[in-house]
Amino acid sequence: PYEVLVVGGGPAGASAAIYAARKGIRTGIVAERFGGQVLDTLSIENFVSVKHTEGPQFAASLEEHVKEYNIDVMNLQRAKRLEKKDFIEIELENGAVLKGKTVILSTGARWRNVGVPGEAEFKNKGVAYCPHCDGPLFAGKDVAVIGGGNSGVEAAIDLANIVNHVTVLEYNAELKADSVLQDRLRSLPNVTVLTKAQTKEITGTDKVNGISYVELETGNVKHVELSGVFVQIGLVPNTDWLGDTVERNKFGEIVVDQRGATNVPGVFAAGDCTNSPYKQIIISMGSGATASLSAFDHLIRSEVP
Numbered sequence: 001p002y003e004v005l006v007v008g009g010g011p012a013g014a015s016a017a018i019y020a021a022r023k024g025i026r027t028g029i030v031a032e033r034f035g036g037q038v039l040d041t042l043s044i045e046n047f048v049s050v051k052h053t054e055g056p057q058f059a060a061s062l063e064e065h066v067k068e069y070n071i072d073v074m075n076l077q078r079a080k081r082l083e084k085k086d087f088i089e090i091e092l093e094n095g096a097v098l099k100g101k102t103v104i105l106s107t108g109a110r111w112r113n114v115g116v117p118g119e120a121e122f123k124n125k126g127v128a129y130c131p132h133c134d135g136p137l138f139a140g141k142d143v144a145v146i147g148g149g150n151s152g153v154e155a156a157i158d159l160a161n162i163v164n165h166v167t168v169l170e171y172n173a174e175l176k177a178d179s180v181l182q183d184r185l186r187s188l189p190n191v192t193v194l195t196k197a198q199t200k201e202i203t204g205t206d207k208v209n210g211i212s213y214v215e216l217e218t219g220n221v222k223h224v225e226l227s228g229v230f231v232q233i234g235l236v237p238n239t240d241w242l243g244d245t246v247e248r249n250k251f252g253e254i255v256v257d258q259r260g261a262t263n264v265p266g267v268f269a270a271g272d273c274t275n276s277p278y279k280q281i282i283i284s285m286g287s288g289a290t291a292s293l294s295a296f297d298h299l300i301r302s303e304v305p
């Protein structure tokens with residue numbers, strides 16, 4: 001068995017694998033797509049100490065760093081089942097079963113898409129998902145936020161400080177965000193809130209130039225000219241495959257303690273698949289390191305030579 005088996009090859013998994021391998025213990029990492037979400041990211045400007053990089057370049061550096069160590073990298077393999085027996089078993093889609101004395105889950109998350117025309121086409125060309133990451137790219141411009149829940153309203157408040165104007169589109173009759181956030185939002189002079197507004201299309205040529213929505217009360221289609229659209233209708237953790245084997249919260253996030261431990265002894269988790277309150281590269285890497293050091297601690301306490 002592996003002493004540390006990492007499932008997921010994004011920033012959290014890469015960091016966990018490197019920290020484990022540096023302890024000189026047998027380490028494996030299995031990933032559906034090594035690199036994770038950063039592969040879909042254009043510019044990264046908040047990874048502290050690196051002023052600017054591009055997602056694919058960042059992913060390549062992650063891989064290069066992992067390959068500096070004696071780590072079994074199993075890319076393009078998807079885990080479908082976890083079971084705790086003598087060891088912790090991870091079954092892959094291809095039928096293979098990997099065993100770990102400890103396992104670190106770092107399967108990340110994905111942004112929920114609105115699924116309207118233009119969304120996929122203009123991803124990274126005006127369609128964005130992360131206000132902390134991409135907000136400054138729209139300084140002084142007009143943007144829309146799709147979604148009036150907590151994340152949408154937080155994004156709109158955040159963006160209103162940076163951009164010229166924010167239009168919030170909510171499908172329902174009312175925003176779902178906490179009332180303190182709604183009050184804050186409505187106090188801002190450069191925000192328009194549209195409820196009962198169904199996004200129909202994100203328009204553009206080589207990049208976004210507007211958004212069309214159906215005014216549900218009248219059935220009329222309206223169009224707003226703008227440069228950016230932030231989709232904020234939820235982040236879905238890639239944890240369905242775990243079922244009830246590991247405790248997850250109502251959002252499907254794996255519940256971890258301060259040390260990255262789950263409710264199953266020997267199973268740790270890190271990054272966007274967990275209940276960590278903020279989902280960022282630097283945070284995922286920190287939690288990957290934490291989970292790995294905890295796995296090592298678990299191994300030295302549970303093994304009598």
Ligand code: FAD
Pocket residue numbers: 007008009010011012013030031032033034035036037038040041042043044045046047077078079080106107108109110111129130133134238241270271272273279280281282284
């Ligand atoms: P992920 O990056 O999601 O990696 C998960 C890994 O697990 C992948 O390798 C995936 O293939 C694998 N996996 C999933 N399911 C399975 C399975 N069943 N079996 C095996 N492997 C599996 N953050 C910033 O800090 N700065 C930015 O500028 C920034 N920009 C962003 C732009 C975009 C468009 C997006 C989508 C995100 C951005 N983020 C940014 C957020 C950042 O990418 C994430 O916080 C970070 O990648 C999370 O790392 P992770 O390792 O936890 O998960």
